[in-house]
Amino acid sequence: MAPGDNPDKPNKISKNPLKDKAIMDAIQDELSKSQGGGAVDKDTLRQMLSQMNISDVVAGTSGVGQGNKKDMGQHKFWSTQPVALPEQGSSDGPIDPTTDVTKFRKEPYPLPKEYEWVVIDLSNPQELEDVRELLCLNYVEDDDATLRFNYSAEFLAWALCPPGYEKTWHVGIRVASGKRKLVAFIGAVPMTIDVNQRRLRTAEVNFLCVHKKLRSKRLAPVLIKEITRRCNVLGVFQATYTGGNVLPGIISTCQYFHRPLNVPKLVDTGFSQPQPGMPLERMVKMNDIPASTPARPQPEGFREMEEKDVEGVTKLLCEYLSRFELAPVFTEGEVRHTFLSGRGEGEYIDGKAMRAKQVVWAYVVEDPQTGEITDFISFYSLPSTVVGNEKYPILDAAYMFYYATDKALPEGWRSSETTHHPRKLDVTTRSRVGERLNRLVEGILRVAKSTQFDVFNTLTLMESNHFIADQKFKPGSGLLNYYIFNWKLSQQIHGGIGSGRDCSGIALVML
Numbered sequence: 001m002a003p004g005d006n007p008d009k010p011n012k013i014s015k016n017p018l019k020d021k022a023i024m025d026a027i028q029d030e031l032s033k034s035q036g037g038g039a040v041d042k043d044t045l046r047q048m049l050s051q052m053n054i055s056d057v058v059a060g061t062s063g064v065g066q067g068n069k070k071d072m073g074q075h076k077f078w079s080t081q082p083v084a085l086p087e088q089g090s091s092d093g094p095i096d097p098t099t100d101v102t103k104f105r106k107e108p109y110p111l112p113k114e115y116e117w118v119v120i121d122l123s124n125p126q127e128l129e130d131v132r133e134l135l136c137l138n139y140v141e142d143d144d145a146t147l148r149f150n151y152s153a154e155f156l157a158w159a160l161c162p163p164g165y166e167k168t169w170h171v172g173i174r175v176a177s178g179k180r181k182l183v184a185f186i187g188a189v190p191m192t193i194d195v196n197q198r199r200l201r202t203a204e205v206n207f208l209c210v211h212k213k214l215r216s217k218r219l220a221p222v223l224i225k226e227i228t229r230r231c232n233v234l235g236v237f238q239a240t241y242t243g244g245n246v247l248p249g250i251i252s253t254c255q256y257f258h259r260p261l262n263v264p265k266l267v268d269t270g271f272s273q274p275q276p277g278m279p280l281e282r283m284v285k286m287n288d289i290p291a292s293t294p295a296r297p298q299p300e301g302f303r304e305m306e307e308k309d310v311e312g313v314t315k316l317l318c319e320y321l322s323r324f325e326l327a328p329v330f331t332e333g334e335v336r337h338t339f340l341s342g343r344g345e346g347e348y349i350d351g352k353a354m355r356a357k358q359v360v361w362a363y364v365v366e367d368p369q370t371g372e373i374t375d376f377i378s379f380y381s382l383p384s385t386v387v388g389n390e391k392y393p394i395l396d397a398a399y400m401f402y403y404a405t406d407k408a409l410p411e412g413w414r415s416s417e418t419t420h421h422p423r424k425l426d427v428t429t430r431s432r433v434g435e436r437l438n439r440l441v442e443g444i445l446r447v448a449k450s451t452q453f454d455v456f457n458t459l460t461l462m463e464s465n466h467f468i469a470d471q472k473f474k475p476g477s478g479l480l481n482y483y484i485f486n487w488k489l490s491q492q493i494h495g496g497i498g499s500g501r502d503c504s505g506i507a508l509v510m511l
Contacts, residue, residue: 011244011256011258011457011476011477011478012147012258012270012271012272012476012477013258013260013266013271013272013273013474013475013476013477075247075248077221077224078247078248078249079248081224081248081485082094082095082096082485082486083095083247083248083249083483083485083486084248084249084488085248085249085250085492086251086488086489086490086491086492086493087488087489087490088490088491089490090488090489090490091490092195092196092198092487092488092489092490093487093488094237094238094486094487094488095486095487095488096237096486098237099235099237101232101233101234101235104229104232104233105229106233108226108229109222109225109226109229111173111219111222112217113176114175114176114177115173115174115175115176115183115219116173116174116176117171117172117173117226118171118172118173118174118182119167119168119170119171119172120170120171120172120182120185121167121170122156122157122160122161122170123161125153128153128156128157129153130172130182131156131172131182131185131207132151132152132153132156133182134182134183134184134185134209134211135149135151135156135185135207135209136148136149136150136151136385137212138209138210138211138212139151139207139209146269146270146386146387146388146389147269147271147384147385147386147387147395148384148385148387149382149383149384149385150383150384150385150394151382152357152359154342154344154357154358154359155342155359155380155381155382156207158337158341158342158359158360159189159206159511160187160189160206160207161189162189162190162334162337162338163331163333163334163337164190165189165190166188166189166190166230166234168230168234169187169188169189169203169227169230169231170185170187171185171186171187171223171226171227171230172184172185173185173219173223183210183211183214183219184209184210184211184214184219184220184223185207185208185209185223186205186206186207186208186209186223186224186226186227187205187206187207188203188204188205188206188227188230188231188239189203189204189206190202190203190204190236191203191204191240191328192328192329193240193326193327193328193329193508194321194322194326194327194328194329195325195326195484195487195489196325196326196489197420199329200238200487201235201236201238202236202238202239202240202484203227203231203236203238203239203240204239204240204241204510205224205227205239205240205241205485206241206510206511208220208223208224210223228485237486238484238485238486238487239484239485239486240482240483240484240485240508240510241483241485241510242480242481242482242483242510243480243481243483244478244479244480244481245481246481247481247483249483249484249485250481250482250483250492251326251482251483251484251489251492251493252326252481252482252492252493252494252495252505252506253479253480253481253482253495253497254459254460254461254479254480254482254495254496254497254504254506255459255460255475255476255478255479255480255495255496255497256457256458256459256475256476256477256478256479256480257457257458257459257460257464257468257473257474257475257476258271258455258456258457258458258473258474258476259287259445259455259456259457259458259471259472259473259474260272260283260287260455260472260474261287261289261445261448261449261453261454261455261456262452262453262454262455263280263283263284263287264280264284265392265395265454266395266454266455267280267283268389268391268392269386269389269392269395271395271454271455272474286472287472289442289445289446289449290442291446292442292443292446296439296442297439298439298442298443298446299365299375299436299439299440299443300365300368301364301365301366301367301368301374302363302364302365302375302440302443303363303364303365303366304353304361304362304363304364305339305340305362305363305364305376305378307336307340309364309366309373310332310335310336310340311332312364312372312373313335313339313362313364313373313376313404314330314331314332314335315373315414316373316374316375316376316404316406317330317335317376317402317404318330319404319406319409319413319421320404320405320406320408320409320421321402321404321507322419322420322421323408323420323421323422323423323507324423324462324503324504324505324506324507325423325493325494325505325506326482326493326505326506326507326508327507327508328507328508338360338402339360339362339378339402340362342358342359342360342380343355343358343360343361343362344356344357344358344359345357345358352450352451352452353447353450353451354451358381359380359381360378360379360380360381360401361378361379361380361381361398361444361447361448361451362376362377362378362401363376363377363378363443363444363447364376365440372414374405374406374407375403375404375405375406375407375436375440376402376403376404376405377402377403377404377440377441377443377444378401378402378403378444379398379399379400379401379444379448379456380398380399380401380511381396381397381398381399381453382397382399383395383396383397384397395454395455396452396453396454396455397453397454397455397456397457398448398453398455398456398457399456399457399458400444400456400457400458400459400461400464400509401509402509403437403440403462405433405436405437405440407429407432407433407436408421408425408429408433408463409421423503423505424502430466433463433466434463434466434467434470437463437466437467438466438467438470438471441467441471442471445471456473457476458473459480459496459506459509460495460496460497460504460506461496461504461506461507461508461509462503462504462506462507463503463504464496464503464504465496465502465503465504466503479497482495482506482508493505493506494506
C-alpha cells in the first residue's frame with residue numbers, strides 16, 4: 001500500500017458490468033469508424049488497452065475500474081520528493097544520487113508538541129495489538145465504508161518481521177501524555193529487488209496509517225519523511241510501495257480480479273451484485289470449483305510445502321521471477337520465513353487444510369521420479385470487517401501470492417549459469433505454461449474453497465492472464481499502482497491490463 005494520505009481500498013467485483021460493456025462497445029464503435037468501418041477483434045482491442053500510457057492514468061483521462069480525480073499539481077508534498085514518471089530515452093538510475101549517510105538528517109523530524117515518536121516493538125504483544133487496533137479501525141476501507149481490512153496480530157508480525165528486519169523502521173506516533181495512545185504508524189522492511197536486470201537494496205514501505213480524527217494534522221507527510229530518513233541513515237536510498245490512489249511517479253498499474261467462492265455471502269455483503277435475470281442458484285452453480293477429474297487432474301505430486309522444500313522452492317522461484325522487469329530476489333531464509341513461518345500452529349482444524357493462526361498457504365509439485373520441485377503456488381489470508389452486517393461480520397478473502405513453474409524455463413535451467421530468463425515465450429511454450437498454471441490455480445482454489453474462504457483475489461501480475469478467464473475471475477473495481485522511490489526508469493513496466501495471453505512485467509507482490 002502506498003505511503004500517501006489516502007491508502008488503497010479493498011476492491012469489489014465491478015457493480016456495473018453493463019456500464020463497462022457500454023464503454024467497450026463505444027470504443028469498438030469509434031475504432032470501427034476510424035478504420036473505415038472495419039471490425040476490431042478482441043485481441044487487437046486488448047493490445048490497444050495494454051499500450052495505454054501511464055501518463056493518461058496519472059492525468060485521470062484513462063483507467064480501468066476507477067476514476068483518478070486528483071490532479072498531479074495538487075500533490076504539494078510529492079512535488080518535493082525524488083519521484084518521476086518513466087521517461088523515454090532516459091536511463092535507469094537514482095534521481096538523487098546522494099549515498100553519503102553523513103549528509104542525512106540525524107534527528108527525527110519535529111512533531112506537534114502533543115505527540116512523540118516511538119519505535120514499535122512488535123515482539124511486545126501489547127504494542128503489536130496497538131498497531132493492529134489502529135489499522136483495523138483507521139486504515140483501508142472501500143469507498144462505501146462497508147469493508148475494512150481486519151488484520152490479525154499473526155499477519156502483522158509475519159509481514160513486518162522478515163529476516164534482517166530493522167526495528168527502527170517500525171515507526172509510530174503516540175500522544176505524549178496520559179495513556180499515550182498510538183495515533184499513527186508506518187512500517188518498512190528490507191527487500192532486494194531486480195528492476196530491469198539491476199539489483200537494488202530497497203525498503204518495502206507499507207501500513208501508513210493516521211487516526212481518522214487527526215487527518216487534518218498532516219502527519220502522513222511527516223511519517224513518510226521520517227521513514228525515508230531512517231532508511232537513508234542505514235544506507236538504503238530506494239523504496240518500493242503501492243497504492244490505489246494516484247501519486248506522482250507511477251511505474252506500472254495492475255488490475256484486481258476476484259474469484260467468487262461463497263456467492264450467497266458475497267451478494268449479501270454487497271461485494272458482488274446479482275446479475276440481471278439470473279437466479280442466485282445459477283450464480284452459485286456457475287462459480288462452483290470443479291473437482292479433480294481425469295480430464296482436469298490435480299498435478300501429480302501436488303502437496304503442502306515443507307521445510308525440506310526450501311532450497312528447491314528458492315531456486316525455482318528466483319529463476320522464474322528473473323523473467324520479469326520488477327521482481328523480488330529471495331534468499332533461502334526469506335523463503336523459509338515468507339512461506340513457512342505463517343503456516344499456523346498445531347494440526348489441521350476439523351480435517352480442513354488450515355491451522356490455528358495461519359496466514360499463508362504454500363504448495364509445491366514434487367516430481368515423483370526425481371524428487372525435484374517443479375511447481376510452486378501460494379496465497380495469504382486477509383479478511384475484512386463488513387461494517388454493519390450482523391449476519392456476516394467478516395468476509396474471508398484469500399489473496400494470490402507468489403507462484404512459479406519450470407514449464408516457463410528453458411531445458412537445463414537447473415545447471416545453467418544464466419541469471420535472467422526471457423519473459424516472452426514461443427507459442428508452444430506459452431500453451432504449456434498456460435495449461436500448467438490453470439491446473440495449479442484449480443488446485444489452490446480447491447484448497448481455498450475447502451477452508452471456507454469467500455473470495456479469492458488476484459492482480460494482473462506475473463502470468464495471471466493465463467488463468468484469469470479460464471478460472472472465472474471477475475474484474476474488480478480498482479487498480480493498484482506501483483512506485484519506486486528515488487529511482488527513474490526509461491520506460492513504464494507493463495502491468496498486464498488488457499493483455500490477453502501476454503504476461504505482466506510486474507512480479508512483486510506487496511502485502
